[in-house]
Amino acid sequence: xKVITILNPHRKKHFxxxxxxxxxxxxxxxxxxxxxxxxxxxxxxxxxNHALVYVLAKTANEIKEFRWxxxxxxxxEHEAVHxxxxxxxxxxxxxxxxxxxxxxxxxxxxxxxxxxxxDMFNNPSIEDExxxxxxxxxxxxxxxxxxxxxxxxxxxxxDSVPRLSWGKFHKDGSSTKMPVAVxxxxxxxxxxxxxxxxxxxxxxxxxxxxxxD
Numbered sequence: 163x164k165v166i167t168i169l170n171p172h173r174k175k176h177f178x179x180x181x182x183x184x185x186x187x188x189x190x191x192x193x194x195x196x197x198x199x200x201x202x203x204x205x206x207x208x209x210x211n212h213a214l215v216y217v218l219a220k221t222a223n224e225i226k227e228f229r230w231x232x233x234x235x236x237x238x239e240h241e242a243v244h245x246x247x248x249x250x251x252x253x254x255x256x257x258x259x260x261x262x263x264x265x266x267x268x269x270x271x272x273x274x275x276x277x278x279x280x281d282m283f284n285n286p287s288i289e290d291e292x293x294x295x296x297x298x299x300x301x302x303x304x305x306x307x308x309x310x311x312x313x314x315x316x317x318x319x320x321d322s323v324p325r326l327s328w329g330k331f332h333k334d335g336s337s338t339k340m341p342v343a344v345x346x347x348x349x350x351x352x353x354x355x356x357x358x359x360x361x362x363x364x365x366x367x368x369x370x371x372x373x374x375d
Contacts, residue, residue: 163296166230166237180349181232184317189325189345190356191310194364196331197338202370211247211302212275217374218326218342219245219264221363222298228359230350231295232322237350240296247300249279258282261297268374299325307332311343322347 168174180186203213222228222243229240244264248257260282265271303311308329315321324346331340342363344356366373 163241164239166239168237176352177237177349180347181235183348184320186320186348187315187325187345188348189311189313189343190353190360191308191341191343192360193334193339194342194360195337195368196340199367199370200331200338202374208272209276212272212279213268214328215245215247215262215275215300216268216271217363217366217370218300218328219243219298220266221359221366222324222326223264224362225355225359227351227355228298228324228346229296230322232347232349233295243296243298245300246297248302249282251283257301295321295323297323299323301325301327303327303329306330307339308341308343311345313345320347322350324351 168177199214199217200210202208203210206213226239229243231238231240242264244261246259246261249260251258260275260279262271262275262278265274299313301313306329311327313325313327315325324344326345327343329341329343331338333339342360344359346356
């Protein structure tokens, strides 16, 4: 982890302007092509959600602004950020959080995700570790092909952890599309960074053999 110092005066004003807001997050939802990735996970016999969590986290880790966090008035950059995603439980219909350390090796990540998901199924938790902010909060809404989403979160004080969600995939002509929502803190992440996130995400999803094997 390292401290980021903003030297450009205009970029510094941008940070201060949005960081002073009560609700500095913004959210963009877009439909992404999921067909080749669906085929890939079926052929590899991979759990779709765990594989998608890996891709979403991999993409976030490749864009440094998605690894930035605000601590008071200081910006820090993590070497890696880790998905904390929702999984079902055996106790009730309410979900549990499942945090898996991100690993570049997809096989290692998938093995960890399987084990920790099973643990959370039997012993659910909705608590994050105190003082940690190297998360990516993720949630699946597999029942709805949503066009927008709003997350529950504290406004006072607000956090700077990105929130990533995905919904029910659907046919769009010859394509299979899935809604993906990206919510980020505007003092750290701008529209062009979210645009870069979606571009990189779609690149991986359209050619998974090239980027994941």
